[in-house]
Amino acid sequence: MNGVHSTLAEKHSEPPLSSASKKLTWRRLLGLAIAFTGFVVLVHQFWLYMGEHPPVANAFMAGGVAALATALGTLPVVFSQRLSERTQDTLFGFGAGVMLAACAFSLIIPGLAAAKTSGAGAWEAGGTMGAAILLGGLALLLMDRWLPHEHFIKGVEGRQLSDPRTLRRTWLFVFAIALHNLPEGLAIGVAYAGTDAMRAGALAMGIAIQDVPEGLVVAVALLAAGYKRPLAVGLGMASGLVEPIGAALGAVAISLAANLLPWGLGFAAGAMLFVISHEIIPESHRKGHEVWATGGLMIGFVLMMLLDTALG
Template sequence: MAPGGFIRRRWALGILLAAAVGAFLVWWLGAQMRDWLGTLSTLQAGMLASLVAGLFTPLGALPIMVLRHISQRLEDALMGFGAGVMLAATAYSLAMPAYEDSLALTGTIGWALMIVCGGIICGGILVWGMDRFVPHEHFALGKQGGADALQIRRIWLFIFAITIHNFPEGLAVGVGYARGDMAAGVALTLGIGLQNLPEGLIVSLGLLAIGYSRLTALGAALLSGLVEPIGGVIGAFAVHVVDALLPFGLAFAAGAMLFVISHEIIPESHRKGHERDATFGVLGGFMLMFVLDKVF
């Protein structure tokens, strides 16, 4: 066998082994979370689960202690993976449950559809407003969010940019537990957490590339991840106080995540000529979230 073929085979076996170990760890973590969160109220579970999902962001940034860059092709594939996870979570863990709960609440398909569509629109408008008026900066698109962006240190602009992504995700996790379905909540938490891993890595590497230290990049990932429990507390508390808000809240979170996927993640992953890799990433992320939704 040629040396090149032997090396490729070793890489393939290494990837398969890593995937198998990763799948086992995800299953084990999900089982532990389901048992642990099952002893809590839905409000407590939503709050704590959103914190767990948020902490995946700095966890994903840890490889920067030994890495300074990854290929653009891999970065785009990882972004596509995150988009795929979010798409599946939006459909299976938010929009469909929102419709089922709306139908049970109203008893008519028309009203149920109006609640879901209204929630999706409102969620999208919220994130559009944040994107329009909150000063932030993207590595590719530059400073956005008004003239104030020119007067704020870059590190904070990048943190604000990730905040716009992470707040809807925390909101989704917090609202997701309000239904009382712990298994579905755990699947949503793991899905959001797993897509936070590449997000934390990509943002941290970007900060290294523009001159920030490793510790600063890790701190930025941690701060941005802590936005998710804020969204989780707001979502969990709102639907806990007013039960009738649950279907609308689920749809609202779905709309917010859809806006982020279409407006930010997919365009970013398709702008440097690696559309195929990004699209396969979307497929992989979607399948993973679908599996999590059915396993747990």
């Protein structure tokens, strides 16, 4: 019996770490400590920078509000609420309409005005904005092709989590959400750094309004695809975190080079137009609810137009 107990004890006892394993562990801990320290220093420097540059601080806070709106939209999923496919497609259309109006009234028109103010003629201003819009769309196209990610909603739908490939696709889906929300953050940042506060506030408000149903749709779609409720809600909430980062980057870029304002506004508009055409509208139309999606788009467009013209 003693021999049996001795054998079992040997099986369950963990082998001592070798000196090489200990060195590797300490190196990892040291690397994590260095990375964390660098992150803290970076955050501190950015905080000081925002204190000296109010437009960047305002843009970052507005992006944070948009991220909070996205998180707010996931709350019905926490309480086990589900949406019909028709409602999801209607909300997708609504978001597309808000983004379309934001492109036109909050980005392209102010960009044309900024180009003309800098001395450009009508054709030159139009050419500048046109080139910037195409560059924004091209940038998102290249990111869509080169960065590993899972296509917006339909890339995960219908797969079971028992498939290891689906587990690996979770982070790819996170990257896809980041690609989707980055243009919105950039648009907020460029607006706060280069246009008046009222117009920038209207843009931020419109984006936050459409982020509420967007967060809900993302969480519901992940839940329908088989993800557990906490993970679906967590990813839905996290989907908006890129917006304050993008807003800060956009504001910093325009603050450093004010003459880039027309290019920045046009670039953000082009990136948003790419997302609308490449992701949102096809997703809203592929389940046979085109009429509802189109109705949502028109309502979203009109709402954003009223916000922009009334507040801007």
